Amino acid sequence: MYWFRRLLLALPWKRRRRERELQQELRANLAIAMEDDSDTASRAFGSLTLAQERSRAVWSLGWEGIAQDVRLSLRGLLRAPAFTLVAIASLALGIGGAAALFSLVNTVVLKPLAYREPGRLISVREIVKPLEHLYPTLPVNQQHFRFWRENAHSFQSMASLLSGQDILGRAADAETIGTAIVTAGLFQTLGVQPAMGRDFQTEDEKPSAQAVAIITDGLWRRRFGASPALLGNTILLGGNPHVVVGILPPNFRFPKNGEMGALTPLAERTEIFLPLRNFIQGWGGDYDYIVIARMKPGVAQAQATAELNILERRIVAAHPDASEGLRVEAQPLQDVIASPVRTSLMVLLAAVLVLMLIVCVNLANLLLARGSARAREYSLRIALGASRARLLISALVESLLLSLSGGALGVIGASLAVNTFARLAPIDLPRADEAHVDLRVVAFAFTLSLLCALIFGLLPALRLAKADPQIALRAGGYASTGSPAGLRMREWLVCGEVALSTLLLALAGLLVGSLWHVLHIDRGFTDEQTLDISFMLPSKYRSATDKAMFFDRAVSSFRNLPGVREASAVNRPPLAGESNVNDVTVDGGSANSLDPASRQMILVNDRYIGDSYFAAMGIPVLRGRAFDAGDRNRNVVIVSARLAAVLFPGRSALGHKLSSGSSIENAEIVGIVSDVHTTSLDRDPTLMIYAPFWRTAYQVSDVVVRSSAGPRALENDVRRALQSIDASIPPPKMRTMQELVDHSVAQRRFQMNVAAGFGAAALLLATLGIYGVVAYGISMRRREIGVRMALGARAGQVRGMLLGRGLRPVAAGLVIGLLASAAAGQAVRGLLFGVAPTDALTLAAVTFTLALVATLACLAPAESAARMNPANVLRED
Numbered sequence: 001m002y003w004f005r006r007l008l009l010a011l012p013w014k015r016r017r018r019e020r021e022l023q024q025e026l027r028a029n030l031a032i033a034m035e036d037d038s039d040t041a042s043r044a045f046g047s048l049t050l051a052q053e054r055s056r057a058v059w060s061l062g063w064e065g066i067a068q069d070v071r072l073s074l075r076g077l078l079r080a081p082a083f084t085l086v087a088i089a090s091l092a093l094g095i096g097g098a099a100a101l102f103s104l105v106n107t108v109v110l111k112p113l114a115y116r117e118p119g120r121l122i123s124v125r126e127i128v129k130p131l132e133h134l135y136p137t138l139p140v141n142q143q144h145f146r147f148w149r150e151n152a153h154s155f156q157s158m159a160s161l162l163s164g165q166d167i168l169g170r171a172a173d174a175e176t177i178g179t180a181i182v183t184a185g186l187f188q189t190l191g192v193q194p195a196m197g198r199d200f201q202t203e204d205e206k207p208s209a210q211a212v213a214i215i216t217d218g219l220w221r222r223r224f225g226a227s228p229a230l231l232g233n234t235i236l237l238g239g240n241p242h243v244v245v246g247i248l249p250p251n252f253r254f255p256k257n258g259e260m261g262a263l264t265p266l267a268e269r270t271e272i273f274l275p276l277r278n279f280i281q282g283w284g285g286d287y288d289y290i291v292i293a294r295m296k297p298g299v300a301q302a303q304a305t306a307e308l309n310i311l312e313r314r315i316v317a318a319h320p321d322a323s324e325g326l327r328v329e330a331q332p333l334q335d336v337i338a339s340p341v342r343t344s345l346m347v348l349l350a351a352v353l354v355l356m357l358i359v360c361v362n363l364a365n366l367l368l369a370r371g372s373a374r375a376r377e378y379s380l381r382i383a384l385g386a387s388r389a390r391l392l393i394s395a396l397v398e399s400l401l402l403s404l405s406g407g408a409l410g411v412i413g414a415s416l417a418v419n420t421f422a423r424l425a426p427i428d429l430p431r432a433d434e435a436h437v438d439l440r441v442v443a444f445a446f447t448l449s450l451l452c453a454l455i456f457g458l459l460p461a462l463r464l465a466k467a468d469p470q471i472a473l474r475a476g477g478y479a480s481t482g483s484p485a486g487l488r489m490r491e492w493l494v495c496g497e498v499a500l501s502t503l504l505l506a507l508a509g510l511l512v513g514s515l516w517h518v519l520h521i522d523r524g525f526t527d528e529q530t531l532d533i534s535f536m537l538p539s540k541y542r543s544a545t546d547k548a549m550f551f552d553r554a555v556s557s558f559r560n561l562p563g564v565r566e567a568s569a570v571n572r573p574p575l576a577g578e579s580n581v582n583d584v585t586v587d588g589g590s591a592n593s594l595d596p597a598s599r600q601m602i603l604v605n606d607r608y609i610g611d612s613y614f615a616a617m618g619i620p621v622l623r624g625r626a627f628d629a630g631d632r633n634r635n636v637v638i639v640s641a642r643l644a645a646v647l648f649p650g651r652s653a654l655g656h657k658l659s660s661g662s663s664i665e666n667a668e669i670v671g672i673v674s675d676v677h678t679t680s681l682d683r684d685p686t687l688m689i690y691a692p693f694w695r696t697a698y699q700v701s702d703v704v705v706r707s708s709a710g711p712r713a714l715e716n717d718v719r720r721a722l723q724s725i726d727a728s729i730p731p732p733k734m735r736t737m738q739e740l741v742d743h744s745v746a747q748r749r750f751q752m753n754v755a756a757g758f759g760a761a762a763l764l765l766a767t768l769g770i771y772g773v774v775a776y777g778i779s780m781r782r783r784e785i786g787v788r789m790a791l792g793a794r795a796g797q798v799r800g801m802l803l804g805r806g807l808r809p810v811a812a813g814l815v816i817g818l819l820a821s822a823a824a825g826q827a828v829r830g831l832l833f834g835v836a837p838t839d840a841l842t843l844a845a846v847t848f849t850l851a852l853v854a855t856l857a858c859l860a861p862a863e864s865a866a867r868m869n870p871a872n873v874l875r876e877d
Helices: 002-009 012-036 038-045 048-059 063-079 081-110 142-151 186-190 217-224 301-318 333-383 388-424 439-465 469-473 484-519 544-559 613-617 629-633 641-647 711-725 737-744 746-780 782-790 795-827 840-866 870-875
Strands: 121-127 155-168 175-182 212-215 234-237 240-247 270-275 287-295 327-332 530-536 564-570 581-586 603-609 621-624 636-640 657-660 664-673 688-692 700-707 733-736
Touching (some): 081 333, 081 388, 121 333, 186 287, 287 301, 301 327, 333 439, 484 840, 530 737, 544 564, 564 613, 641 664, 746 782
Parallel strands (some): 175 270, 603 688
Antiparallel strands (some): 234 240, 530 700, 581 657
C-alpha cells in the first residue's frame, strides 16, 4: 500500500493539488512557530523552498535511490566478474533458446496468416461415412464445391484448387515447376491482389478461353529478371503458350507440402497458378480438391458449417450416386496449417521454459552463496540506518540487472538461432521461412527476463533483508545464508533442480526411444544403395504407350551404367505419400469388399511398377512371383501381404481375381509381397495393389536404381543418359531412398534433437548445482569435520557421511521428478511411438544417469574433505 500511495502522489492532477496544500501547510506552520519566537523558528525551519523540495522527494517514486542502487549493484557485479559472467551466460542461453522457440511458435501458431482478415478464412473438407474409419476427412468433390458456391449464403467467396507440376520453358532451359490449378476467386478469397496485372476471371475457366497464368514474384525475378515486359506476354508451360496476366506481390505466401491436410499434397514451392477448366467429375467420388472459403462479416464458423451440411443433405437427396451421410468439417485456415506441429512446438516451448526454471534455481543457489559473503555489508547498512525494504529493493535491482543483461544477449542469440532452427527444422514445418525475432518475441524475452529476476532473486533478497545484523557483525558468526537454515534452503533448491532435470531428461528419453523404434521398424524395403529419380515428361508424350516407351528406354539405359545392379519404373516410390486410393472387389463381385473384422469398406492404394521393381527396392516376394516381360499383355496384379490376409482370410490369394479403380479390372493375383510403408514409418503399411507399369504410365513417374556403389555417384551418369534419350526432358529430381527415410522422420528427429539438447543442459546445470551445495556445506562444516577426524573418524566414514548428506536432496528430487515425468508423459502421448508414457527402461536410464552424475558431483568435494589434515583445520580457529 505504501508504494501504491506513492504512485498515486506522482499522478499530475494529484501532484498539483498536493503542491497547493503543501505551500499552505508550510506557511501556516511557519506563521504559528514565529508567533512564539521568530528568530528560533526561522533557524529551525530553514528555507521554505528547501522544505518544499524535501517534501516533494517523499512524494516521488525514489528514482534517485533506485539510480544509486543501480550504481552500487553494477560496482558489486564488476567486483565479482566470474559470478557475473556465469549468471549472464546462463540466462542468455536459457532466454535465447526460449525466445528462438517462441519465435517459431509465434510464426506457426500465433501470428495471423499474411492474408487480409485471416480470421474469416476457413478450410472445408468432406466426411464420407463409408470411408471415415480410414480417412476421417477427405478433400472435396468438385461438383459438391460448385453446388456450395452457387447456393451457400454464409460466404463472401469460395475457391477450390488442385496441386500439380509442369515443365516451364523448352529444351535446354526447361525446368519442372510447382503449379496450382485454381478456380477464379482464389486470390479474392485470400484477400490478395496481384502486384501487377489482374486476377483470374470466371471467363478464364471456359474451355475456349485463352490459356493464361499468374506467377509469383520469386519466379518473375529468378527466371525472367523482373522484366515488366513479361506481363501480357507468353511463357511456355507444358509445351503450350500461356499469357501471363498477373504477378503476385513479394510477400505472398502459399501453403506447401502437406499443410492443407491428408491427401492434399502441395508443391514444395508453388510458383504458377492456372485457371481450372475441363473438369469431368460425378457426384459420388473423386474427393481431390482443396477448398478455402471466406465467411461473410459477422457469420460464425458454426453457422457456415451448418449451412454447408444442409447443402450436403440436398446433394444426397438429389443424386443417388452421392454417398449417404455426407457432411463437412470446417476449420480456421490458420489452425489447419499449424495443427500438424502445434503440439510438438508447444511441448518444446514448455521444455525450454522448464530449462529456464533450472537456470533460475541454479542462480538462486549462487546468489544464496554470494549472500553469505555480502551479509556483513548488508548488516552494516542496516546498522547505519538503511531500511530492510531498501535492502530488498537493492538486492532485486542486482538480479534485474543480471536478468536484463542475459535477456538482451539472449535476444541477439535468438535472432541467430532462429535461422538455425529454420534450417534444421523439418521441411514440412509450416511457415518456418517466415520466422524472425519481432517485437512480440522481444516482449516475450523481456517479460521472461523480469520473471527470471523475480524467481531467482526474490528468495536470496528476502533472506538478506531479514538477516539479524548482530549475528553477521559478530566475528565467527553465521551469515544469513551461511546458517544451517540457509544450507537447508539450498538443499531444497537442489531437490527442485533435480526434479526438473528428471522431467526434461525423461522427455528427451521418450523422444529418443520413439525415434529408435521408428527407425528400426520393418519398412518392407531396403534403402541401401538405392536412388529414386523423378521425371516430368513433356506434353509430347501423350499416350500411355509413348510414356511407357520412354521409361523402357530410360530403365534400359540406366541398367547399362557402371555399378547399376537393377532399375525399374514406378509411379510413386515408398514413403512418398498415398495416391490412387480406391475400393476393391474380388472374384467378379459387384459389391465393395468389407473387412471381415470391422465390416468397413476396404480401401487400397494402386501402384504401377516395372518388372524389376521388387528387386530394385529389396521388397521380398513372399508367395507367387514378380512381374516379368511377358506380363505386358496380361491382366495380372500383385498384392501386399496385409491386403491378401484381409481379402482372403485363411486361404491363399493366388489365382483369385480383383478389381479396383485406376484401370484395374478383374485382374488375376499372381504374387504376394511384403508390406511397405507408403506415407510414414510411424503409420501402418498401406494395403497395396501392384499393377504392370506399361498399361498405365503417368506423366510424372519415377525410376528406382540400385547400385553397387553409392547412389549419389550415379547422378552425373543419369543426367547424361537422359540427355542422350531426349534433350527436352528437364533435369530430374534425384534423392536416395535413405533421404526419403530421413525426411519421413525429420519431424521426430527435430523434436528429439531439441529435447536432447535441453536435457543435456539440464544435466550439466544440475551437476553444477549439486557440486556447489555439497562443496558449500563442507566449507561450513570444516571445523566439525576436523574435530571428528581428530577424535578418530576414518576417511571412509567422513566420505560416506558427506555423500549421504549430499545425495539426500537428490533422492527426493528424483522421486518427485519421476512422478512428474509419469504425468507429463501422458501429455505428450501423441508424440510417442513404440514407447509408453511411463516407459520403465527410459525412467530407469534417467534415474541411473542422474544418480551417477550426482554421486560424482558429491564425491569430488567429499574426497577433498576426507583428505583434510585435522590439525591444520583446528589451528585455523
